[in-house]
Amino acid sequence: MSTHKHIDRICCVVLVLVLILTAVFVNGEAFGIQTVSTVMGYELKLFDTSVVHTIDIEMDDWDSFIENCTDEEYVNCTVIIDNEAYKNVAIRAKGNTSLSQVQTYGNNRYSFKVEFDHYDSTKNYYGLDKFCLNNIIQDNTYMKDYLTYQMMGYFGVDAPLCSYAYITVNGEDWGLYLAVESIEEAFLKRNYGTDYGELYKPDSSDMGGGRGIGGGFNEGGGMPRENEGQFGGEKMPGFGTGSGQQNAPDGMGGEADGAAGKGMGKDMDGAAGKDMGKDMNGAMGSDDVTLVYTDDDYDSYSNIFENAKTDISDSDKDRLIASLKKLNENEDIEEVVNIEEVIRYFVVHNFVVNFDSYTGSMIHNYYLYEEDGQLSMIPWDYNLAFGGFQSNTDAAGLVNYPIASPVSGGTVDSRPMLAWIFASEEYTELYHQYFSEFIAEYFESGYFEGMMDSVREMIAPYVEKDPSKFCTYEEFEAGIATLKEFCILRAESIRGQLDGSIPSTSDGQSADGASLVDAGDMEISAMGSMGITEKMEGTAPEAAGESLQRPDGEAGESFEQGKMPDMNGGTNDFAANNTQSWILVSISAAILLLGLIVAFVFKRR
Known part of the structure; x- marks a missing residue:
């Protein structure tokens, strides 16, 4: 047994230090230790750009929902993303001019906003709270939004993640949309950590x-x-x-x-x-x-x-x-x-x-x-x-x-x-x-x-x-x-x-346009424009009836995308931010246990 006269005090000091260290690990941000970014989990799920994802929207009265889309009111539905079902999810139409333009087109192809946490604040999709489904209006290329966001992400800008998703309603084809991460809480946590601005x-x-x-x-x-x-x-x-x-x-x-x-x-x-x-x-x-x-x-x-x-x-x-x-x-x-x-x-x-x-x-x-x-x-x-x-x-x-x-x-x-x-x-x-x-x-x-x-x-x-x-x-x-x-x-x-x-200035180009790159007979309107066209392939399908069918097959078809850079900066481990917190707690607990063992051994010697 140890005969050091201050052994009790030494053990107490060690235990106090371990407890302080534990508190710092668990509550680091409160002490000014900021997380630069957080791996959420959804980055390489819905926003994996190497596949076209499948999203089936199940709703009892889709016809009524479509008829009232311009009211932009949330309606309850089930959303099935790549064969994973999420019930009690909110959906509404979104947009400003696009809402009235869809009506002008004589089409029901609205853009939508999907909220996992609207009815239940604890619900999310691998950490994602909300996302948008863009109808790709006025864009014959299907790529303007997608390409710009990919460029932004590639070049180090904090940009929303996006990917293509083929939408079905009650199991019936609806159309190819662009799924876009909403600029909301999940986005802020992913890019700036939980202590965001x-x-x-x-x-x-x-x-x-x-x-x-x-x-x-x-x-x-x-x-x-x-x-x-x-x-x-x-x-x-x-x-x-x-x-x-x-x-x-x-x-x-x-x-x-x-x-x-x-x-x-x-x-x-x-x-x-x-x-x-x-x-x-x-x-x-x-x-x-x-x-x-x-x-x-x-x-x-x-x-x-x-x-x-x-x-x-x-x-x-x-x-x-x-x-x-x-x-x-x-x-x-x-x-x-x-x-x-x-x-x-x-x-x-x-x-x-x-x-x-x-x-x-x-x-x-x-x-x-x-x-x-x-x-x-x-x-x-x-x-x-x-x-x-x-x-x-x-x-x-x-x-x-x-x-x-x-x-x-x-x-x-x-x-x-x-x-x-x-x-x-x-x-x-x-x-x-x-x-x-x-x-x-x-x-x-x-x-x-x-x-x-x-x-x-x-x-x-x-x-x-x-x-x-x-x-x-x-x-x-x-x-x-x-x-x-x-x-x-x-x-x-x-x-x-x-x-x-x-x-490189408008005045300079007006004064000397001889050196400008020749665009030939390029037609900008071929990419789509603000004008209304009569050339739509068809209109959005009617509601798919009452049967609620899940899409068959895998989550989209996989295509090789060359050397697409990793825009997501991490793994797709589910709720990775929570996992990191538990790791810190476990490390702290282990240190505390070690301190107790040391104290016990010294006490017996």
């Missing part, structure tokens, strides 16, 4: 339509219904003329005109005040959705705060306003902007030429993430990318769209989250560097062409048998071929803009 979806009240506008975890965005059909011309506001476009210096290396120094974003063409965005070359958003700092009044940012997707306090509002102020004054950019994340976002965003967005006249379809005062952008809704917005037909103008003046319906200065890049030679060079890396890795390497061919091979049989598609199969083939050609030519033009052989 604040999420907003800035959108003007006059941009409205749909349930997406408002607080809480609800998707939104979209063109106001009262303005449908307004944009039918062949030219976008300011497109190709240089008017209203931000000009970068020669060589793309210096400060952009008017963007340098403090006050950036305050004196934008004299448009101050809350309605600035509405008066600048056709832009239709309020100041706050452009992320312009006006003052410290909460009401000046109602289109941000009223569309918060996380619970926010006054201190959260103060912190965001302070960050917007510094952003607009071009001060402490490293503190208020996630530099690398945002530049990478704009590299891909500007490549795909999407004017139904922050850089377009509508100024919406993006999420704003804030954590500890630092801001970043999360991509959303790209079905009108690659020139689809406003039914533009200028193929050469879109292929060569200038990367140094990428705003339509305004100036670069009028978009503070973009303007800081061109206000600094250092950040402009970083933007060019990342663009060069993206073009080299994704396109010049041959990866893009191989990926496109593989995805086309994978989805083509499902498109062909899709009973409710918005285009014919021949239009799908023409659309996907056009998308492939567009991207190849776009990459060629951007390489020229980076090396100086092609002007």
Whole structure:
């Protein structure tokens, strides 16, 4: 037996230290130890991009549900994903203009939102709380959203996961949809850990339509219904003329005109005040959705705060306003902007030429993430990318769209989250560097062409048998071929803009268009557009009756997708985040047990 006179105290100290260590392991985040990201489990389940998944929706009265879809009310159903059934799940139609457009098409092919936790907060799909089923409207390629999200993920942007899913209703074919991870709690945990920051979806009240506008975890965005059909011309506001476009210096290396120094974003063409965005070359958003700092009044940012997707306090509002102020004054950019994340976002965003967005006249379809005062952008809704917005037909103008003046319906200065890049030679060079890396890795390497061919091979049989598609199969083939050609030519033009052989500003291209990449007889409309077409293959099938049948066979057909990069960053172990917590508890318990054994042995000696 030990004769050390302080053995009792030593044992007590050891036990206390072990207990402290256990508390730190289990409650690390409470002590400031942050988890960068969390493996949820659903990443390689529903969002495995190597297969077309099967989703069967079972509902007693599908006809009634479809008839009332425009009400966007949740209805109870059973959802069977790759032969795994989930009962008591909520589903509703989603969208803004797409809701009325589906009716105009004379079609029942709505987009849907599926919520596992709507009726039971404990229910989830391998950690996923909600996801969307996009109907792929106005996209003959079936790939605009998919391709953009894959590009974003490939290039390190926090983007929603997505995959193709063939939908059946009560066992009867309904159509090929795109399953997209909702930008909600599961997304936040996957990308930022359980101690995530604040999420907003800035959108003007006059941009409205749909349930997406408002607080809480609800998707939104979209063109106001009262303005449908307004944009039918062949030219976008300011497109190709240089008017209203931000000009970068020669060589793309210096400060952009008017963007340098403090006050950036305050004196934008004299448009101050809350309605600035509405008066600048056709832009239709309020100041706050452009992320312009006006003052410290909460009401000046109602289109941000009223569309918060996380619970926010006054201190959260103060912190965001302070960050917007510094952003607009071009001060402490490293503190208020996630530099690398945002530049990478704009590299891909500007490549795909999407004017139904922050850089377009509508100024919406993006999420704003804030954590500890630092801001970043999360991509959303790209079905009108690659020139689809406003039914533009200028193929050469879109292929060569200038990367140094990428705003339509305004100036670069009028978009503070973009303007800081061109206000600094250092950040402009970083933007060019990342663009060069993206073009080299994704396109010049041959990866893009191989990926496109593989995805086309994978989805083509499902498109062909899709009973409710918005285009014919021949239009799908023409659309996907056009998308492939567009991207190849776009990459060629951007390489020229980076090396100086092609002007990188709208003014430069207007003055000298001889070096622009020739788009030949490319028809942008072949990829789909905002216009309504009479060429639908058919309409959505009627309800599949009362019989509730489960789909037969495996979870989709497996196709080789080349060297698709791993976008998911982990295994598909079920509820992996809970598993990690139990591992930490087990380790702590083992250490505690070891301490007790040591104490017992010393006590006996």
